[in-house]
Amino acid sequence: MMADRYLAFANRPVGRFLTGRLGLPQPRPLLRHAEGQPAVIGPVLAGAAPGGRLAEAVVATLAGTPAAMLFEGDAADWPGLAARHGVMAARFLPGQSGRAGSAVFDATGIADPAGLDALYTFFHHCVREIAPDGRIVVLGAPPETCADADARVAQRALEGFTRSLGKEARRNIAVQLVRVAADADAAALDSTLRFFLSRRSAYVSGQVVHVAAPVVDLPEAAPRAHRGRRVLVTGAARGIGAAIAEAFAREGAKVVALDVPQAGADLLSLAQRLGGSRLALDITDPASDAAILEDAATHGGYDVVVHNAGITRDRTIARMSRAEWDQVMQVNLLAPLRITEALLGAGALGPNGRIVGVSSIAGIAGNLGQTNYAATKAGVIGMVDALAPRLAARGATINAVAPGFIETRMTAAIPFAIREAGRRMNAMGAGRPAGRCRRDHPLARRAAQRRGQRQHRPRLRPEPAGR
Numbered sequence: 001m002m003a004d005r006y007l008a009f010a011n012r013p014v015g016r017f018l019t020g021r022l023g024l025p026q027p028r029p030l031l032r033h034a035e036g037q038p039a040v041i042g043p044v045l046a047g048a049a050p051g052g053r054l055a056e057a058v059v060a061t062l063a064g065t066p067a068a069m070l071f072e073g074d075a076a077d078w079p080g081l082a083a084r085h086g087v088m089a090a091r092f093l094p095g096q097s098g099r100a101g102s103a104v105f106d107a108t109g110i111a112d113p114a115g116l117d118a119l120y121t122f123f124h125h126c127v128r129e130i131a132p133d134g135r136i137v138v139l140g141a142p143p144e145t146c147a148d149a150d151a152r153v154a155q156r157a158l159e160g161f162t163r164s165l166g167k168e169a170r171r172n173i174a175v176q177l178v179r180v181a182a183d184a185d186a187a188a189l190d191s192t193l194r195f196f197l198s199r200r201s202a203y204v205s206g207q208v209v210h211v212a213a214p215v216v217d218l219p220e221a222a223p224r225a226h227r228g229r230r231v232l233v234t235g236a237a238r239g240i241g242a243a244i245a246e247a248f249a250r251e252g253a254k255v256v257a258l259d260v261p262q263a264g265a266d267l268l269s270l271a272q273r274l275g276g277s278r279l280a281l282d283i284t285d286p287a288s289d290a291a292i293l294e295d296a297a298t299h300g301g302y303d304v305v306v307h308n309a310g311i312t313r314d315r316t317i318a319r320m321s322r323a324e325w326d327q328v329m330q331v332n333l334l335a336p337l338r339i340t341e342a343l344l345g346a347g348a349l350g351p352n353g354r355i356v357g358v359s360s361i362a363g364i365a366g367n368l369g370q371t372n373y374a375a376t377k378a379g380v381i382g383m384v385d386a387l388a389p390r391l392a393a394r395g396a397t398i399n400a401v402a403p404g405f406i407e408t409r410m411t412a413a414i415p416f417a418i419r420e421a422g423r424r425m426n427a428m429g430a431g432r433p434a435g436r437c438r439r440d441h442p443l444a445r446r447a448a449q450r451r452g453q454r455q456h457r458p459r460l461r462p463e464p465a466g467r
């Protein structure tokens with residue numbers, strides 16, 4: 001990990017004082033999920049606008065976790081739902097209940113702009129009662145599916161509200177909007193909600209996510225959910241790829257780590273550490289297809305393929321050489337397309353298989369000096385859109401992830417000033433180290449100890465009869 005000296009400075013008393021006075025960013029060390037931690041940061045404060053349809057889905061998600069529930073308002077029958085799902089619940093009493101670890105607000109019932117008032121009522125009272133490092137999720141309906149113009153306006157308004165709340169909440173609290181299609185059931189929402197209410201989503205904030213009815217079997221919610229699955233990760237020798245491989249191995253997968261032959265030593269030590277295997281191949285070489293297919297045929301195919309290998313060759317288009325353009329195209333886009341076709345053609349992707357393309361925020365927003373890179377990363381999203389229906393027909397899925405600024409050797413090559421801007425301008429104000437759990441960072445440890453002494457201890461009171 002590259003040293004983040006600004007983060008360390010801003011968290012010393014003198015640094016906190018100076019950055020505060022100068023109006024500079026004040027990032028805090030981010031707490032990330034580690035094995036054995038609860039899936040959801042509790043207690044979870046639940047609220048709803050009248051007419052919402054997702055209260056039961058929220059309570060059902062909590063039922064699978066040790067998190068207790070606090071509830072605000074009477075728009076849903078929270079006590080009845082909690083009793084039905086065996087969730088410990090109590091009415092939220094601001095200033096008395098103790099702080100909540102996270103909050104979920106069901107806004108699907110907001111049917112006109114006047115109804116947005118429900119957001120004000122809930123968050124005005126509650127936002128200060130969410131503990132640092134907490135999570136907030138607003139649940140809405142896809143605006144394009146709303147029955148009338150009023151509802152469409154109101155549901156679209158949730159996006160501006162949520163993104164702004166994400167910027168306001170500070171204290172490492174992440175805020176997301178999840179739009180849930182009318183035909184998506186509780187099971188469809190479950191994994192998304194659990195992710196956004198956990199420390200797995202440490203760096204994600206201000207996102208708008210769409211949950212539709214599942215087209216394939218849903219993954220089990222259990223920890224080590226990847227047990228026994230074979231997972232091919234390209235570019236796995238270091239950086240994000242190594243972190244992806246480690247995450248899959250932690251959850252029980254058999255990882256096949258692929259990288260260029262020059263990265264052979266790192267690849268070998270990773271594969272040994274994870275109890276997996278390795279493929280030393282350059283993916284731009286069409287001959288690599290045969291080696292991948294042979295590995296798949298020998299071991300029964302792959303359940304998951306992560307196209308992570310990627311390179312940058314940054315230069316403005318007028319100064320960019322053809323080689324710089326070509327190399328980026330070859331590694332980031334043409335190779336994943338070719339390998340995916342080869343795998344599908346050979347039937348090497350298992351039933352209920354998963355393909356993930358690593359795109360980039362640059363592929364969405366563009367970047368100075370990255371016409372080649374951004375074209376390939378937007379192309380990865382195109383690959384996903386184009387192949388999704390074909391894969392769904394065989395019970396498989398394909399998705400892209402678009403990371404922001406992740407501290408790896410790739411970002412170490414960025415000039416200092418641009419790197420600092422990247423660190424401070426992302427959602428949580430700090431660069432994310434690939435694969436290192438920030439709980440282990442001394443600052444994070446101290447902060448967690450301090451917070452643990454003060455927070456996450458809700459005082460649950462029984463719900464008074466008749467309320």
Ligand code: NAD
Binds near residue numbers: 237239241281360402
């Ligand atoms: P990195 O440079 O640290 O690692 C990339 C890995 O890919 C290396 O191990 C490299 O050897 C391997 N690789 C490159 N060319 C290859 C080839 N022809 N065949 C096989 N392996 C090859 O980069 P990273 O930061 O870990 O990036 C991983 C992915 O994430 C890339 O696709 C990148 O575009 C994407 N990404 C990174 C960031 C970031 O901020 N670091 C942000 C968004 C997206």
